Amino acid sequence: MTLSLFLEQLLNGVQLGVMLFLMASGLTLVFGIMNFINLAHGSLYMAGAFAAAVAQQATGSFVLAIVAGVVAAALLGIVLERAILQRFYTRSHLDQVLATFAIILILNETTRMIFGPSPLRMSLPHALSGSVPILPGVPYPTYRLVVLLAGLVVAGLLYLVIMRTRMGMWVRAGASDRTTASSMGVNVPVVFSGLFGMGAALAGLAGILAAPILSVQVGMGEPVLILALVVTVLGGVGSIRGAFFAALLVGVVDTFGRVLLTPALGSMAIFVTMAIILAFRPRGMFATHG
Amino acid sequence: MMRFRTAFAAALLCGTFSVAARAEDPVKIGFLSTFSGPGAALGQEVLDGFKLGLEASGGKIGGRPVELFQADDQAKPDVGRQQADKMVERDKINVLTGVIFSNVMLAVAKPALDAGVFVVSANAGPSQYAGAQCNPHYFAVSFQNDSGAEAMGTYLNAKGVKKIYALAPNYPAGKDFIAGFKRTFKGELVGEKYTTFGQLDYAAEIAEIRAANPQGVFFFYPGGMGVNFVKQYDQAGLKKTAPLYGPSFSVDQTVLPAMGDAALGAYSAAFWAETWDNPQSKKFVADFEAKYHRxxxxxxxxxxxxxxxxxxxxxxxxxxxxxxxxxRKALETAKFTSLRGNFKFDTNHYPIQDYYLTEIVKDPKGRPIMQVREKIDSDHRDAYVSQCKMAAE
Structure with a gap:
């Protein structure tokens, strides 16, 4: 492997990692702070992608598509939370898994009924559809650089919100100790609803940004959900910083595993890495809980 | 008296059985296909086409009404097996068809054949039933899996293409397609990559392709995987230097609407495409579009x-x-106007048919379609027919 190919693959890994981070950040917030396992996070990702694809077909605008996707995912998230999920906050993890798994099945079938089984198209504006040279003789798709940039901006903003604002403080307090935070005057249900909506919007954004690269189809959320769960657990449940570094690690390990190892070993690379890290850091790389 | 009555009832019963094939009795067809999960669009395609074919024959088969038993195999062999058993034992089907995936077919065909049911495949074309396991009651109207890949190899030889990079998912059909391609392609494979089934991101593989600098890429990615790969390949800007080649399933109308312009300029080897040049195909495409809007x-x-x-x-x-x-004899020698034009069953009950090159272009409405180009192979026979010793009955 030449140096330029190595650097290109490294960039591919980081870029994949950033996409996973967008998905995992919402998941880790909800899981970490609300202690709620939301498997339907993948459905919110799908909802974002579908809403964006439909909005783009109707209006022809990529920007409007992004807005529509984020709003749709956030709305769906809030409706789900208000109508169903908040009843499960105090139940066991198994109940939560069952309920949200049922929601995956229902939303998948509903989407299939509305949009049919064939994948939808989401195309790129002309300015983003080409490639730019990042090294001599190595063109790189412009859109992937945009996704990389968007992911880094979202990561930075989230970090600022969580570490530097009052709401972020409540969130961190809730993540560390729910009962004490509540007795210190934090309105936990409101924080939870807001947080869930934000997590849903992030999942939707991840789906929209992935839509021009990936196939927009029923069930598109599940394979990503599995990777996002790996990232969440590796990073330490509830830690944005952890999710960020774990996502980069997963992206890079997966990319080089696919390139350097046989197919069977390559697809195991992430999970072997996870097993090794969890053996030494059972609570993940940046555990938040005491 | 009692004995007489029993005998009489038995005679009556025998009578009903012996005249079972009266004209007003329905032909029972089990349509087992994939209607959920990522392969759901494929099952719907075959079913919609089948129903249109039934309409063409006045809703009847051989002058008898048709009773269609429909079931979803979820692309899983075990589920398919359960559904097929139900159709065979409870519904007493005469013919089983509709199966999309070869692994499902391998699970359901044997029990159905053992029970005396005809298996007439409208899609899956596993090599097993084309070769040593060929069966008097098993017919494939569609193709043998390897054939499209073999035809593509033949075409690239004729074009003088020497360096190809090949990719497919790491599962049996993926390996079959690459094996079929290697059987005919005489140039060098500068890379042969099997990726995880269901993989989303192909940036790493595309970087490898660029580094290997091939003259073309042979790929087989069904469904969403193909959409992902083709879009990402297009965005990487490699299409001009190394065009995409594949069997028709890599770039057909089940995925083209989702690929959009990214698929333009890709080539495939096809036994049929929407631009096939004969009157029956033109009518079929027009009727299908009018009815299903795609x-x-x-x-x-x-x-x-x-x-x-x-x-x-x-x-x-x-x-x-x-x-x-x-x-069985009638099926072997069936005279019908195939949409493909040139079609007949080989001695292993798999098709002998022509293969054409197709190129993805835009139609007048701006939609990507497979445009038929030159003929690659006439009367293509599959690679397994010599291993088939077809039993007399």
Whole structure:
């Protein structure tokens, strides 16, 4: 492997990692702070992608598509939370898994009924559809650089919100100790609803940004959900910083595993890495809980 | 008296059985296909095509009404097996069709055949039933899996292409397609990559392709994987230096609408495409579009041809498909107007058909379609037919 190919693959890994981070950040917030396992996070990702694809077909605008996707995912998230999920906050993890798994099945079938089984198209504006040279003789798709940039901006903003604002403080307090935070005057249900909506919007954004690269189809959320769960657990449940570094690690390990190892070993690379890290850091790389 | 009554009842019963094949009795067809999960669009294509074929024959098969038993195999062999058993034992089907995936077919065909049911595949074309396991009651109207890949190799030889990079998912059909390609392609494979089934991101593989600098890429990625790969390959800007080549399933109408312009300029080897140049195909495409508001793929055309074959064979023997020996003979020699034009069954009951090159271009409405170009292979026979010793009955 030449140096330029190595650097290109490294960039591919980081870029994949950033996409996973967008998905995992919402998941880790909800899981970490609300202690709620939301498997339907993948459905919110799908909802974002579908809403964006439909909005783009109707209006022809990529920007409007992004807005529509984020709003749709956030709305769906809030409706789900208000109508169903908040009843499960105090139940066991198994109940939560069952309920949200049922929601995956229902939303998948509903989407299939509305949009049919064939994948939808989401195309790129002309300015983003080409490639730019990042090294001599190595063109790189412009859109992937945009996704990389968007992911880094979202990561930075989230970090600022969580570490530097009052709401972020409540969130961190809730993540560390729910009962004490509540007795210190934090309105936990409101924080939870807001947080869930934000997590849903992030999942939707991840789906929209992935839509021009990936196939927009029923069930598109599940394979990503599995990777996002790996990232969440590796990073330490509830830690944005952890999710960020774990996502980069997963992206890079997966990319080089696919390139350097046989197919069977390559697809195991992430999970072997996870097993090794969890053996030494059972609570993940940046555990938040005491 | 008692004994007489029993005997009388038994005689009556025998009577009903012996005249089972009356004209007003329905032909029972088990349509087992994939209607959920990522492969759901494929099952729907075959079914829609099959129904259109039934309409063409007045909703009848061999002059008899049709009873269609539909079930979803979820692309899982175990689920398919349960559903097929139900159709065979409870519904007493005469013919089983519709199966999309070869691994499902391998699980369901044997029990159905053992029970005396005809298996007439409208899609799956596993090598096993083309070769050593060939069966008098098993027919594939569609294709043998490897054939499209073999035709693509033949075409690239003729074009003088020497360096190809090949990719497919790491599962049996993926390996079959690459094996089929290698059987005919005489140039060098500068890379041969099997990726995880269901992989989302292909940036790493695309970087490897660029580094290997091939003259073209042979790929087989069905469904969403193909959409992901083709979009990402296009965005990487490699299409001009190394065009995409594949069997028709890599770039047909089940995925083209989602790929959009990214697929333009890709080539495939096809036994049928929506631009096929004969009157029956033109009528079929127009009818299909009018009814279902989308362009049909070769999955749909195979469904259509399957209905036509069944009708033609049953008609030839006056609808008496319960006479299995006669029905088998009638199927082998069925005279029908295939959408493909040139079609007949080989000695292993798999098709002998032509392969054409197709290129993805835009139609007048701006939609990507498969445009038929030159003929690659006439009367293509599959690679396994010599291993088939077809039993007399």
């Amino acid at each position: 362009i049909p793929s070769s999955y749909a055309s195979d469904g259509y041809d399957t209905a036509l074959v069944l009708d033609a064979a049953a008609k030839a023997i006056g609808g008496k498909i319960e006479d299995k020996k006669a029905f």
